[in-house]
Structure formats: C-alpha cells, structure tokens
Amino acid sequence: MTTTATRTAGSTQQAYETLLKLARDAQQLHATLEIMHWDQEVKMPARGVEYRSKQIAQLARIHHEAATDKRIGELLSECESDSSLTSDPRSIEAVNIRELRRVYDRRTKLPTELIEEEARLSSVGQHTWARARKNSDFSEFKPMLKDIITLLRRKADCFGWAPGGEPWDALAEDYEPGCTAADVEKVFTPLRDRLVTLLNDLMGSSNPPSNAFNAKIIPIENQRQFVRFVAEAIGFDFDRGRIDISTHPFCSGTHCNDVRITTRFHENNVNDALGSTMHECGHGIYEQGLLEQHIGTPMGESVSLGIHESQSRMWENQVGRSQAFWKWCYPKMPEHLSGAVKDLSFDDVYGAVNIVKPDFIRVEADEATYNMHIMVRFEIERGIIAGDINVDDIPEVWNEKYKQYLNIDVPNDAKGCLQDIHWSMGSMGYFPTYTFGNLYAAQFFEKALDDMPDLYAQFEKGKFDALRTWLNENIHAHGQRYRAAELCEHVTGKPLSADPLLRHLEGKLRPIYGV
C-alpha cells in the first residue's frame, strides 16, 4: 500500500490538479447544501419551509451542474490514460480518479427527465406515505409505490449491473458501492438462522433483566448534561462539531472540521438519549477522523453507509452497551442524573440497556432484533425489484415474515409495512446498510480487541482514546482508498462474516439472560 502521492510530470499532473479543483468546488456546494438541510431540520422557523425548499432545489441544481461538468469527464479520461497516476491502485491519485469516475458516470448516466421525475415522485411519495401511515392503510400508498418501483427499475436499467447480478444491485450502489444482493444473502442467511435460535432462547429465560432504569423520570436538562459528558469522554470534538436536538437524530458532516450531530430526549428514557448520542457521536467521530488535506475529494470521504453505520454502532453497542463502559459510567450517574437513579444496582442498569424484546418498530428495536427488521425489508425489496413479489402482497408478506422471524403478529400497516419512510423516497437497497453496519462493527471491534487486549480495561477507566485512535488510523484516514469489502479484509484480514456479530450478541446476552 502506498500512502504518499505518486508524482507524475507535465500535463497529466496538471489535468489531475484541475480535476481535483473541480471536484472540490462541486463538493463545496454540496457542503453548503448540507448546512441548509441541517438548518432546516434543527434551527429554521416553521414558516420558512416553502422558501427553503426553493433554495435547496436551486443549490442542488447548481451542484448537479458542477458535478456533471463535461470537463470532469475529459480530465478523468486524460488522467486514466496516464499509468503513472493509476498504476498503484491504492495511491491517492488512483483512488481519487477511480471514485470520481464512478460517481461521475452514475451522475451522467441518468437522463435529466428521470432525475426530475425522481425528485417529483420522492416529494409526492413522502407526502402520500405520511398520509397512508397516519390512516394505517397501505392501499392508499400502493399506487404511488408502484410508480416508484417502475421508476426504480428504469433507474437500475440506466445504471446496469454486473453479469450474474440483478437490478437491486444497481440501486444499492448508491449506498453500499460494490455490494450485491447475493453478497447480502450470503451473510444474512446464517445470521438469520442463528439469531432466530438466540431470540427463542432469550425469550424463554426465567430471569430476564429488570426494566427499572428505563422507567425512571429524569429531567431533560440533567440528561443533556449527562450525554454531553459522555460525548466529550468518548472524544467527539466540540471545537469541530456541535450537538443539537431533533426529532430523528442524525449526523451532518460537511467536512472534518464542522460535524454536526443531533440527539433527542424523553423524560422517561435516558437510555434512548444516551444510545442516540453515542450512535451519532460514532458517525461524527468518523467524519472528524477524515483527513483535512483531502477535504472535498474521495480520499477525504467516508466509504459507504455500511461502514459509516459500523462506526456509529460500535460506539453505541460494542462500547456503550458493554460491561466495561458501565463500570466507568455507572458510578458517574448520580452526579449527572439527579437522585432518580440512586436506588438502581449496576446489574439493573447494565441489564436494562441490554434488554431484548421482539417488537414491531425498527427504529425502537434492540441490538439483537434490529437485524431481523432489516432482513424482512431486504427480502421484500429485492423481491419487488426482481418482480418476484407483487406490490399488492407487501402487507401479507411483511406480516408473515414478522411472525416467522420475530414471532409477533403485526396489528396494522402503520406498525407494519408503512413504518419506514425509505421506499416512499425512492430508496431501495438502503436497508441492508444498517445490518452491514452491525456486522462490520463487530468484526472491526474483534480485531481492535485482538490488537489492544486491554481495551475493556481502558473503558473501565473512562479512557476511549486508544479505540478512537485505532479507528482513525485503520479506517478513517483511508477515506475511500478501499471499498467496504476490501477495507474489511485489509483491516481484519478476513472477508465479512456473520460470526463476529453472533459471537458478540451471544457472548453478551446469554449471560445477562442466564440462558
């Protein structure tokens, strides 16, 4: 692996530098767009929404023009023809050229008419979906979803997919580049089978953990101070970022020196605030770990949604739900969370943050059942795009799978197939990135433990910088040097597997549940 720049003389070097300038200019517009979105979600007065949507559409158009500038295509061809730039596929130049090409081709493959139709359908689709969900009636959303599927098939056709693949692969490329439905299936199948067994065992426990911690009422101002304390402890850098409040927590990273996360608070759920905060901090620490000198170029960008999610999940789950973390955190709680938690034992708290309970709603799911929610969605969207599942049958198929995997009876569409916004926005191929995040998190963390056997001992002392530095060096600093699957092999020496996640879940949950 070569981390330093390969030097090439003369005009191709000039072309490469011009290419990077154009890429940086386009990315800068995108970063402005991100701030406008963040502001809309977090700060904008309610009545500002109409004008804001025009501002965002205008800026998106200007960004699209910059990102599809014909000169980029010409400069890419020129750079690609110079082997001194591309011969080492891991060099900065080769990575930047490869990824700029990939994105440029994707952007220019769609006819303008299709892009506009997609924007329109996504906007109307979300609106229709929201109403249908409110009425808990899938039939209201069905005609719109059929239009969206038609468009997505056309979109897949424009992009194309590898021989032996399927249209779903072409759509997933936007979220998890290089990942195919076959890849997903290969790792999801063993995961599903062993998770079903684990869940059955846990649900049969005669001594499940107490839920007392999750029922405590804790003033929001106390919660706010507490999660800020934890965010600082794990190393989210407030000189280069901020935390605000929003209904749906998110991370908006415009560049490594301005990373904004949000969290949320409910008086009776400090566990949710803590989990959300550590999760988004994980995303934020990834963004802050990208290298300043590569801002605006692929070498300074995150690999994929799956890898991004691995960072958020690792801090939320491997760290934030570990015994070691709570050995440090539990004694700190009274000073931050008022007297409300005084009567809770260590086991009360550690058990409560690890409760497993099959339920209907994905975004409220625990660490173990979460992946089952994802599998249902993946199997259905793959089937729909391939034409194996009819849109009319979605509620039935959905409910069957929930019975089969989680052993629960979905009571209605709002708590069933209408719960997620993704399909209404035209996002198919997105869901598996959540489970990929869990899988990568577990596999990376096992390797980190191998490399640093005292990691848990450090957590017990409130020291998290060794893990953060390890992630900085092994994952963040590479930008897009490796694609997700390659990065996994590079870091852990092995292809992605369901085993580490299963070892993590079984190793932690069986003792807690005594099964």
Added chain:
Amino acid sequence: MTTTATRTAGSTQQAYETLLKLARDAQQLHATLEIMHWDQEVKMPARGVEYRSKQIAQLARIHHEAATDKRIGELLSECESDSSLTSDPRSIEAVNIRELRRVYDRRTKLPTELIEEEARLSSVGQHTWARARKNSDFSEFKPMLKDIITLLRRKADCFGWAPGGEPWDALAEDYEPGCTAADVEKVFTPLRDRLVTLLNDLMGSSNPPSNAFNAKIIPIENQRQFVRFVAEAIGFDFDRGRIDISTHPFCSGTHCNDVRITTRFHENNVNDALGSTMHECGHGIYEQGLLEQHIGTPMGESVSLGIHESQSRMWENQVGRSQAFWKWCYPKMPEHLSGAVKDLSFDDVYGAVNIVKPDFIRVEADEATYNMHIMVRFEIERGIIAGDINVDDIPEVWNEKYKQYLNIDVPNDAKGCLQDIHWSMGSMGYFPTYTFGNLYAAQFFEKALDDMPDLYAQFEKGKFDALRTWLNENIHAHGQRYRAAELCEHVTGKPLSADPLLRHLEGKLRPIYGV
C-alpha cells in the same frame, strides 16, 4: 398612488416576468448566503471558519454572476421602453424596474479587478485594524487606511455623483440611496447645536436619575426569559423567526418568513439585553412586515439602512424607554427577573434606562449622546474622501471634536478613532444611517401618535399591535416603493427634520433630569 399592478399585454409583460424570475433567483442565492453568514456567527464550530470562508466566497461569486447576468440589463431596457409598465412611478412594476436598474447599474459599474481588490483590502483591513486597536496605535492602521481611501475614491469615480454633489455621495448610495452629504449636513447641523445645549443642561442637573437598576446582578436564564417575554409582547413572530445569542447583536432577514435576530447577556446589565433585544426585534418586525408576494423583488425589500434603523430605534427608544412601556413592564419584572429588582421603585427603573452620560464608545452610548458620535464620524469621513482632512490627522481631529461636542478627553486611539470596524471594511457613508434612523424614528412616531392618540395608553396595557400594524401598513408593506426621503414625506407629510427627535429627547430627558 397605485398599489395594484398595471397590466400590459404581450412581449414586454413577458420580459418583465422573466426579469423578475432572474431577480428572484439571484436574491434566493443571496438569502442562502445570509444563512451561511448567520450560521457562521451563531452556530458554526470554531474550527469551521477556514472552509466556511471558501464556501461564502464561492456562493458570493455565483450570486454576483447571477445578479450581473447580461440578460437582466437587456430585459430592463426592454421594460423601460414600455411606458405602460413605468408610467405610474409608484406601480409595482415601475418600482421593481427602477430599483433593479439602480442595483444592476451599480453592480456592473465596478470592474472585476476593483471588486477583488476591495474584498482583499477589506479582509486585510479588518485584520490590521483589529491589531492596531488592540495596541491602541492608529499609526499601525494608517497605511492600510490610506490604501482603503484610495480605493474608495476610485470606487466613487466609477459610480459618479450628481452635479453639485461630492464623492462621499457616491459611496453613501450603498447604504442610504439618494442621500447626499449636503442632505446630512442640513439636518445634522441644527441637531448638533441643540444637542450640545441639551447635554450641557442635563450634565448640570443636581438631581440625576439613579443608576441602581443597572448595577443589579440578574441570572442570565432569567434575563433570557424576560426578553423573550417582551419580544413576544411587542409582536416579533417566532413562527417566522428566532432569537439567538451573539457577541454583537444583529438581524439577519433572508425573507419575511425566516427572520433571525440575536441578542446578548451580561449578568450585571439586563438593560443592555432588553435594549438590544427590542432594537433587533424592531429590525425583525420590519423584515417580517415585508410582503410575502414580493419576496425576492424590490417591492419586497427594505428601503435603506436609515429606514431599517428607524424601526429598530423606535422599538428600542420611543417604545422601550417610554414611561408608558415601563408602566406595563415594571410590575412584570419581579416574576421574570427574580428578587433582585424588588427594592427598585418605578422611578429608579425608568430613570436608569434613560441615563445620559457622555462617554467614548459609540456602541455603549445613550439615546442622546449617540448622535454626537455619529456626527464626529460623518464630518471626518466626508473630509477625508473630499481630501479636506488628511488621514494622518484623524486622531487629532477626532479628539478635538469629542472635546467640542461631548466635552470629554479621549484617552487613547482604542477608545477614540480606532473603536469602529466600519472604515477598515471599506465602509464610508454608512455611519449617518444610524442617526437617520433616530431622526426617522422620531418623525414617524410623532405621526403615529397623531394618528392614534391613545397609543401610550395602549402601551401601558401591554398592547403594541396598533403601532405594529401602523408600521406594517405605512412603512413595511411599501417595500422600496418610496426612497427614504420620499417615504418620510409620504408618511408624515413633511421632509425629514431634526425637530421631532429633539422634541422627543428634550420632552423626555428634561423632566427626568429636572432641568
């Protein structure tokens, strides 16, 4: 006056609508730029500044290109040639065409090289000024200021000025369109002479008001609730705006449905927080009073900095320092401001918010002495631009005028001629807009009192909607239909005069000081 649109048939109408679309598109980019500036001042993490300056420069360039698009010039010529659009100079179309022309010509009159040099000098100028102020040494700033003056003279030459006028007029046009140095002098001279007399009398009082209120320590959270309560009472609309905190309070109005103001807090100065908040609310209420259907066109924009300042000053001074306002507010104070204010009498509070004290710093000046600070600056900048005052002599001239007008001895340059940022940014012709604000505020408010004799009685009951509606209808709804001087005549029936402001100050301050 015609408030409805004049209709015209066929192609010119088409040209007018295209013109408006281009104007709105350009303004929309400017509104995005405003959000990016606001975010930088109020929310951005400290380390984001370097990238942000690039984002802002990029967006400013894109905005400049849109605002100087040759098509705008062509469409303007086409529209101007159709008398059905312009025959009624107060029609929506005529106003939009007139003002778009004015701004387009100004924007296209400066060579690119001069714009770039101005941006560079402004940036370096502020940096140099900040260092010189820190060291309280004008000589450090002098060479830079000379360069800035040279540039400003070139700029004035590019713009030109009316016969009988002077170069200062050309520069002031950016802030107070149509206002000349001769106009300023005509109203400033009588104001200055009578203010010197008033100040001498006040300072000779044997019974000045108590300063006790201004010495109270009040927790900032209480102050925050208090000023929010007042902001809501006077009618700042939080569905269409927000209040945040910044070192220097400001108002950022991107359009009437998204208006953002800031204020500031010091534990020992609730009066400053209240004054700042009411001041910025005045700016905000003006922006919120512009009409939604005219967003992005001159008919939906404020008239000038002077008129803007008249709105902020009116709420801050004519309302917020009136006996009637305090008759309502004084009894509310204990519930908002904790026990700290319980021992203060009504006269203690009303007197304290109206204390007059000649001092060195403009931004800390009271209602009466403020204008003297402005006059010093106006007289000096006019003289410099005209070549009548040498840059080398600024400190000496400055200190002489402070002795003459305020009877104080300026101790050093930091508290003297280096205190303001304006000149270092290349802003000359700006300062008088502050005093124009005070003058217009007084003249408009006298008229409002004429129209609504029970206005003060309403304030005593905490009712401010009659004044706000009056301002909405008489001033805000017109957008740029009238230039500032015309608006004054239209609203009050008289040209701008120093008399209303002097009547206001003398009528209020002499009784308080018993002179």
